Amino acid sequence: MHTLSEENYLKIIYFLERRDGEKASPTAIAETLGNSPASVVDMLKKLSDKKLIHYDKIRGARLTESGKKTALGIVRNHRLWEVFLHEKLGYSWEEVHPLAEQLEHVHDPVLADRLDKYLGFPQYDPHGDPIPGQDGKIARLPRTTLLEIGQGKKCRVVAVKDTSTAFLQYLRKLNIGIGTNVKVAEIIEFDGSLALLVNGEKTTVSKKFAQNIIVDDNRNIQHTEL
Numbered sequence: 001m002h003t004l005s006e007e008n009y010l011k012i013i014y015f016l017e018r019r020d021g022e023k024a025s026p027t028a029i030a031e032t033l034g035n036s037p038a039s040v041v042d043m044l045k046k047l048s049d050k051k052l053i054h055y056d057k058i059r060g061a062r063l064t065e066s067g068k069k070t071a072l073g074i075v076r077n078h079r080l081w082e083v084f085l086h087e088k089l090g091y092s093w094e095e096v097h098p099l100a101e102q103l104e105h106v107h108d109p110v111l112a113d114r115l116d117k118y119l120g121f122p123q124y125d126p127h128g129d130p131i132p133g134q135d136g137k138i139a140r141l142p143r144t145t146l147l148e149i150g151q152g153k154k155c156r157v158v159a160v161k162d163t164s165t166a167f168l169q170y171l172r173k174l175n176i177g178i179g180t181n182v183k184v185a186e187i188i189e190f191d192g193s194l195a196l197l198v199n200g201e202k203t204t205v206s207k208k209f210a211q212n213i214i215v216d217d218n219r220n221i222q223h224t225e226l
Contacts, residue, residue, distance in 0.1 A: 078125075191207065
């Protein structure tokens with residue numbers, strides 16, 4: 001059994017490895033968690049002693065197979081609880097994350113599997129993030145952002161990079177969610193902002209906004225072992 005703090009570290013290291021494609025540096029971990037570099041190093045040493053990570057002072061931390069399995073379990077719990085809270089209890093997509101942060105640490109060897117079955121084996125959470133399966137496999141999402149879609153092109157929103165309450169509320173105000181079809185009507189040269197057609201209505205969004213929307217025009221996603 002791992003402590004809540006240890007599990008949070010493993011989850012953050014997993015996300016940083018996925019994002020950067022390399023070991024998670026103590027600085028990146030400290031910035032993500034809002035902890036001091038000294039406390040991060042102390043925890044990394046503990047996780048290394050427990051054989052949950054490979055840790056190098058210069059290069060940073062990388063999950064061992066045991067650490068990856070634990071991290072994937074936490075991520076799976078979190079995203080399944082988000083689906084449950086959103087679909088079954090009616091929470092909005094900006095409300096589910098903090099609640100799932102607490103529920104993800106409930107330890108029961110069969111709870112996640114029963115929850116998965118009850119929900120109909122969902123592949124994605126309310127923010128479009130893929131849910132790890134019982135076998136450790138997880139769908140690989142496209143990496144293309146709305147900013148990279150050319151003028152006049154159509155696409156579909158499949159995920160969001162920014163899951164802050166303010167951003168999700170703004171998306172809801174614009175009637176944009178997972179699965180929404182969008183057309184880039186115009187790219188404004190002056191500042192890189194985009195004029196979009198959403199459900200027949202035209203709206204203008206910033207370059208920063210477009211960078212945080214992941215899109216695809218063909219959701220034929222291969223499953224890979226991570």
